[in-house]
Amino acid sequence: MVCDRCIMAVRQELNKSGIPYANIQLGEVTLTVPPSADQLLQLKRGLEEIGFELLDDKKSRIVEQIKNTIVQLIHGNKEEAFNLKLSALLAEKLQLDYHYLSALFSSIEGITIEKYAILQRIEKVKELLLYDEKSLSEIAYELGYSSVQHLSQQFKKITGLTPSHFKQLKENKRKPLDKLIP
Numbered sequence: 001m002v003c004d005r006c007i008m009a010v011r012q013e014l015n016k017s018g019i020p021y022a023n024i025q026l027g028e029v030t031l032t033v034p035p036s037a038d039q040l041l042q043l044k045r046g047l048e049e050i051g052f053e054l055l056d057d058k059k060s061r062i063v064e065q066i067k068n069t070i071v072q073l074i075h076g077n078k079e080e081a082f083n084l085k086l087s088a089l090l091a092e093k094l095q096l097d098y099h100y101l102s103a104l105f106s107s108i109e110g111i112t113i114e115k116y117a118i119l120q121r122i123e124k125v126k127e128l129l130l131y132d133e134k135s136l137s138e139i140a141y142e143l144g145y146s147s148v149q150h151l152s153q154q155f156k157k158i159t160g161l162t163p164s165h166f167k168q169l170k171e172n173k174r175k176p177l178d179k180l181i182p
Contacts, residue, residue, distance in 0.1 A: 006052070013046040026068040028061075062094065063108045066101060067116065069093055074120045074143070086117055122158045125151065129167050136163055 007024050014021050014029065017039045023030040035043065044054045069090060090113070091098040105113045121143050128139045136148050145151040155163050 009050050010047070010052065013043055013050070016046060017043040019043060026072065028065070028068075059104055059108065062096070062101070063105055065094055066090060066105050066113060070113070070117050070120055074117070074124050086113070118154060119158065122155055125155055125163065126159075126166065129163055132167070 003026075007026065010029065011021075011024055014024075017035070019035045019039050020032040021029050022032050040054075047054055070086075073086075073089070087098040087102075090101055094101060102113050105116070109116065124143060125139055128134055128142070129136075134142070136151065140148045140151040143151070145154075152163055155161070155166070159166060161169075
């Protein structure tokens with residue numbers, strides 16, 4: 001789950017399945033009682049129909065927590081968040097060694113945590129460019145880039161376009177946040 005609409009969709013599927021829950025957050029649901037096998041099967045089918053999957057193994061849940069932490073960090077509009085080092089933030093939030101998290105993420109997703117974070121930052125840059133409310137300098141500062149040049153180089157490397165050329169395009173070149181990994 002990567003947005004509020006995702007949480008709403010999961011809430012609806014839990015209600016349809018008759019599974020009581022205490023809390024729903026991005027990528028995580030806290031149940032009040034263990035579901036029956038039938039309820040779990042109904043939930044799994046319902047989630048798959050709307051493009052989600054039920055993660056029930058520990059490693060997949062950790063990878064999902066990593067993704068959700070990065071999405072919240074980058075898309076949560078918290079400028080001060082970029083003052084922290086990503087590795088330290090993830091290790092602290094998940095209470096696991098960063099080297100373990102990094103190896104696990106790479107083995108399951110096929111890219112590094114750093115590359116995933118870069119892809120998320122570039123999507124945020126695209127969003128801000130399309131809104132056309134901030135200068136490239138303001139966007140670079142907001143997303144923790146050391147300079148406009150660094151942002152522009154990374155943007156071109158990922159998209160093949162300069163930020164100004166991207167802005168001139170009429171078609172929407174943004175990707176859904178959960179489809180960033182090739």
